[in-house]
Amino acid sequence: MSTPPAPAPLRFGVNYTPRRGWFHSWHDFDEAHAREDLAQIAELGLDHIRVFHLWPLLQPNRTLIRAAAVDQLVRLVDLAGEAGLDVMVDGVQGHLSSFDFYPEWTRSWHHRNVFTDPDAIEAQVRLLTALGRALAGHPHLIGLQLGNELNNLVEHNPVTPEQVDHYLDTLLAAARDGLSGAAPGRLVTHSAYDAAWYGDDHPFTPEASARKGDLTTVHPWVFSANCAGRYGPRSPQVRHLSEYGVELAKAYAVDVDRLVWVQETGAPEPHIPAADAPEFARSTVLNAAGCTGLWGVTWWCSHDVDRSLADYPELEYTLGLFDSSGRAKPIATALATTVAELRATPPAPEPRATALILDCAPGTRSVSGPGGAYFETWMRLRTEGARPAVVLAERADDAGYLKARGITELVRAAEG
Template sequence: MNARYGVNYLPRENWWYAWAEDDDTFADDLHQIAALGFDHVRVQCLWPLFQPSPSWVSPRALRRLVHLLDRAAENGLDVCVTVLDGWLSGFDFRPCWLKDADPFTDAEAVSAAELLVGEVARAVEGHPALWCVDVANEPNVLMRHLKAGGGEPWAARMLRAARAARVPVTVGVDHVPWMDDEAPIGRAFLADACDLIPVHAWPYFTGALARVGEERAWAVPDYLAQIARAASAGKPVWIQEVGVSPRWLTDVTVEDFAERMVRRAAAIPGLAAVTWWASHDISRRFTGFDELEYGLGLIDAEGRTKPIGARVAEVVAQLRERPAEPAAVAEIVLPAGRAPDLDFAEEWFARMGTIVGPAVRSAS
């Protein structure tokens, strides 16, 4: 089965504040995304707008979500709905009613989150554009106070609620679980509980750029996918976020770096999908975001396809015409008791080939 290629959708006109608007700009955006050759989008349900009260989910927001799926279907796009977006584009968007409650351990807060996930899942169940439900965007970023495995009971409840949609479910953690044995949501849990194994593969945020440099860090999606494959016993791996900023590069163009990342990912055995971050730049009329966040799109805030967007679209078209053959890979053993952190990653990058890097096997 060929891999999917898509984007994390950021609405051009009103970012995700668009859930509170009446415009129909979703249609234009999704048409442009489909015209570039992508087959799916991952969308974000901005938590405070969907659940203004812990006991009440906004019917209007749910209708807007279904409306977006309708427009996606008209453009031949499948949709992953990501529900609990308390952390998004570098902002903490948790609703104000949480106050001082821990969203992951407080009983009332967990029940409220479960309500939202279930209501969203039931609202989109059976929609022809629905591909999967992701319960949260990088929830482990807000779990740093929890010990190893401390976020797993929360994640298990959210995943059970998401199954009301009757589609594959996942929890969109960042790179940390794949590199740290003390993560609050661990690799073994993700492998067991998720239908799609999520990988967020940023060359900067993982530390790969600083450790191995521009000449090799474009292979970080491959590295993290190999760790995920080793943990997941054959389940499909989804590179759910991958992206690059020109602010991070000095010796390689952002277009060349992006092409290498996508081509490398396409050759990973068992890859389910690659989803670029992001579709569109954030408009400058919305202040307060980190400077980085304004330039990560394939399409600019005026709706023009950027050079990186044209390059990624060209690569995707070539991969659709001639899918990458899953590469035969060497093997590198992760010693017992050792985390696949940057020290291990440096060994992996030192041994990676030009096609695809070594498969990772844990020592028995």
């Protein structure tokens, strides 16, 4: 009888926010500045970054992709590789830290719904294909993601779940086509902020997140549904939030072996006071590492936004592991120490034998978010020492599925 292959080592990284000029630095990309930032990240013992170019700079006209901007992105990937860091590239930005970046050909007199307009979709196909082809031969590339939290754009681009499915399928195929010449194992993914999981009628669905792309990405933020405000910054609900996000995502997957990536989590002030941030980071990473099927954790973010830049929400200015002068903050030390410990003694979590049944009828997704009855039952069980998995009600009678996940006991939320 053959022995199943050992799981791949967990990945630990950070979302890269340039220290000088934030993402506006793409307007005058400086290799020396990037090298300095990347060296600081590598010194923490992290193994990868996630990077974001700006859509208007890459594709200022629907039929024009600027070679110089693509070359900047490729160069950053290579600089990261020189620092010992692998890179995940997000293609369509889209949304970053409360700002939306639309090319002018989608706006005002030329307004096009970026999710439904055929010309706008075709333009994004061209962009993702071009990025994939430019990046395919670079050994430090992890893969290509469609864009950062594209579901943040639904307010100005009304869309139905069926149209979202078409949009994601089309763009994922384009990214795969672009990377078709890459070495095996390159990822093609997409991401959504927490409304996809907790928003009752949000058009981006948990099923789309958990079934499209090569793995599931989750962005479990403590301000979503006022989690930290409801329960407190040191609460179990806050410190187990990323763990819960992984388990919730696994429930919606069809493939029981599908990996989940905690792709964004961070310590936003005042939701997490600075004094609590190091322990929050440590507990978040350790709790997530107790999940089977975890790909890795990528912290948000590398560097604080400089306060000389105006109009950001207050929490955006202090999310970095490094401050805006480049000094490592206590949270950076805590994260580096935790990662080193997990690398020295890799976790080997057992499957979760007990599962809490999630009966989430259409329009009731919020029961599984902070403040919801299901969320609170799961957290109570976790606080009492259980390690509950999540199982959708429609899979609760599927003996083969439960066996594949190692589940031997089911608990209904109402029975708590």
